[in-house]
Amino acid sequence: MERDRQEAVVWRNRALAIFDRISLPVAVCDVHGAVLLANPAMAAECGTAPGRLRGRNVLELFRPQEATQVERIARALRLRHRSRYQVSVRWQADGAERYGELMADPVSDSVEATPMLLVMLRVQGEREAPRQARVRVAPVEAHILALLAGGATTARAARETGLSADGVTYHLRRLSARWQAANRTELVARAYALGVLAAGVWPPAATGAE
Structure with missing residues (x-):
């Protein structure tokens, strides 16, 4: 039992190391969108450090362009549907307004458990903010x-x-x-x-x- 626990810790540390090295902005959120864990690439898009994103709502950091998209996702999660959800978003970064998509995948140890959301950000472009x-x-x-x-x-x-x-x-x-x-x-x-x-x-x- 102790050996299994040690192996689990080793694999968890390896997973976190990979998570931090992924160039794609990625975060783990609770079902309401509050950030539990964010990698450096995601934090860089928000102009801060990963630890400072903890507890922030991902839909406040990245503003949805269509409220109906968020409403559909909320209904699907309440019904425990397991699909990839996409939301078109905008945000400010480095003096420009960027736009792209948030892709959220519900993940949990069992179908009955309340899922967490694995959220990935795909940057599609940017518009220079007016000076x-x-x-x-x-x-x-x-x-x-x-x-x-x-x-x-x-x-x-x-x-x-x-x-x-x-x-x-x-x-x-x-x-x-x-x-x-x-x-x-x-x-x-x-x-x-x-x-x-x-x-x-x-x-x-x-x-x-x-």
Whole structure:
């Protein structure tokens, strides 16, 4: 009995090693679509690590293009039908919208047992996501944001820009309201995300202003 258990562990480890090396994106999900296990190729399509996919719903990661496909599959699984199911999906990866098919095979040790789903992703193509136009701000606002990103206080920002402390605060409040930023940390993060501040540059600098 102990020998059988050890052999089972060995084969399980071998299977997991093969699972991780498969170039095709593959995941094992429960019958509701929650990810139990994902290989690196599947995680790469989601821009994350395999462990971070655990518990995520595969149909939230890959959006179905037709709701009726999902409904038909749900009915078939409730009736314990054992077929390969396909869902046309879309998702974002590397700045582009990709599209393809999820193929799900119910698997279990017996016909009576609740199946798990072996899910494979077939990428069929991609469309480049439209580029977001860079947000432009007034030169003094860009200067203030760059100073804040470098750790400057309100007083220092006032000295550097020739404004009063109240003047600096006015511009920060104006930008915070415009970008719906809750605090200065979020305001600086938004400035980078919107292209107002140049990425990978130190000391922080604006990309351009008008």
